[in-house]
Amino acid sequence: MEPIRQIRSRTVVLPYTNIDTDQIIPARFLRTTTREGLGRQLFADWRLKADGSLNAEFPLNRAEAAGCSVLVADRNFGCGSSREHAPWALLDYGFRAVISTEIADIFRSNSLKNGLLPVVVDQASGTWLLEHPGAEVLIDLPSATLQLPTGVAIPFPIEAFARYCLINGVDELGFLLAQAPQIDRYEQRQAS
């Protein structure tokens, strides 16, 4: 995984609450055995018309959304299923971070493990971001702050170990494998 320290980007805004993983990537695209290329199916039923052409009204399809790597959504983004295909699709499409006032548990966990930053902000900042699509923001991971173009820096919560892994580009599996002696001891205790 690539180390992440800062993400600077304009935002693209989806002003909807409770955007679920079936919208992020519909179930019919989960009949895959790899994790590559899922960006093509990101928000498929919103981004594309039934004939496969682009829906020009959808925020991701507007000219100003080109090159944006930060997605802003209203409350409770990523609710629903545990499909890791959701962060895979967002990353493959080009997103590096998602900002909302609330992000669903499993989606947040899956995102952290793949280098997609889940940024949870307070209501006032969330409202400001929803009302200012295209705002240039700076996410600084070492200080866990989101800087708005107004100069305001908003702290966001991020689990310490996940932050360490992201900044250093290491994954959690290596850490878990190194716990083998403790796991052995736990199993021995259970067996006795």
Next chain:
Amino acid sequence: MFQKVWESHVVVAETAETPAVLYVDTHLVHEVTSPQAFTVLRERGLRLRRPELMLATIDHSSPTRTEQIFGNVPISIESAAQQIAQLERNCGEFGVELFGLRSDQRGIVHIVGPELGLTQPGHTLVCGDSHTSTHGAFGALAFGIGTTEVGHVFATQCLLQRRPKTFAINIDGALSRAVTAKDLILSIIGQIGVAGGTGHVLEYRGAVIRALSMEERMTVCNMSIEAGARAGMIAPDETTYSYLRGRPRAPGGQAWERALERWRALPSDAGARYDREITLDGAAIEPMVTYGTNPGMVMAVSGSIPEAHNDPVFDKALAYMGLHAGEPIGNQPVNVVFIGSCTNGRLSDLRSAAQLLRGRKIAHGVRALVVPGSQQVKKAAEAEGLDRIFLDAGAEWRESGCSMCLGMNGDLVAKGEYSISTSNRNFEGRQGAGARTLLASPLTAAASAVRGRVTDPRDLFNG
């Protein structure tokens, strides 16, 4: 109770810098969320730490047409066939027990675990599927994980977890006639909202919960995730023990007695504290149905669609559904009826639907699909003639699987059609692009099948 299960599975305690290393007793596997995890194992040259603690089944992509499973007709969707074949290869290579497509033990992962007696009180159980919360009905700590974490459990039998908060949901009183566990959980989600449980493990308590059967408790815990919760739990009691006794993978003999002793110590102590707590009156709950595009947009079947003022997201949901605020939901025509899923695909659910369909016909022009949750459920239902009741009423009777809950296997609702469904999610496009899903209990779905429109089951019971 949560605390007891959590603490007994901590391998390494959490600190400010690192999450807890939590041991997993049972890992259930299916074809959709596992292939990329097996690939990681191969890339890193890793093996499974405890393959005997895994069990795999095929459910999401599996066909429900008998001829595609037991006959010579190929699986109609090639990518589904490939995904199934990949799971067979992966399980063979890594030594995981698999209930293959033709196994009489196969079924939806959350139906199979409990019916085998594999799901047990005090255990930790995970699966790459959000409805793993189902297993909490036994007093297990059970939750859905992503594919990266599936790989973690494969390689280490452990997960890195921060301890979630606890949320007690007390349901006092008793449920009224024709009010089911599905109506109860829909009503709870309506009260606390689809993000009401985020960061929490729910514990369902109270007289209503104690009176529920194990299958009903599974329906309640199943939809904990629809309230955003990490897991849902119900303390084990005599109902739990009598369900488990004698099941193939439950402890037997002296091990049973020892297990019982452990299990009896699990329920929360008197005066246990929760981070949040609410109490609802069971008697106030009515048959429920959803009207919007998430499970929190739910109402009494006898009621009118609520009004929302200046809420574009609410308006967008109603526009998608083609429904109008202020109008009664009763009388809304339905095109499709789906009875099945990990929420309501167990034997008691099929009995409940059959009770209303016995001697009646499904309304003209309505397509009804009944999909048992497992091959064992199918066999038991056929042994008591439920298949005949469904077929005589004009419904289709299929092989087990997730089927039309999410349509991965091609069992789909067409664009613009209304489906009354006993499944768990009414998200846009969940049952097919443009499909409109109304979630309800098996009783309400069956009553609606008979009338061809959304129907309060009490109307049919009353003649």
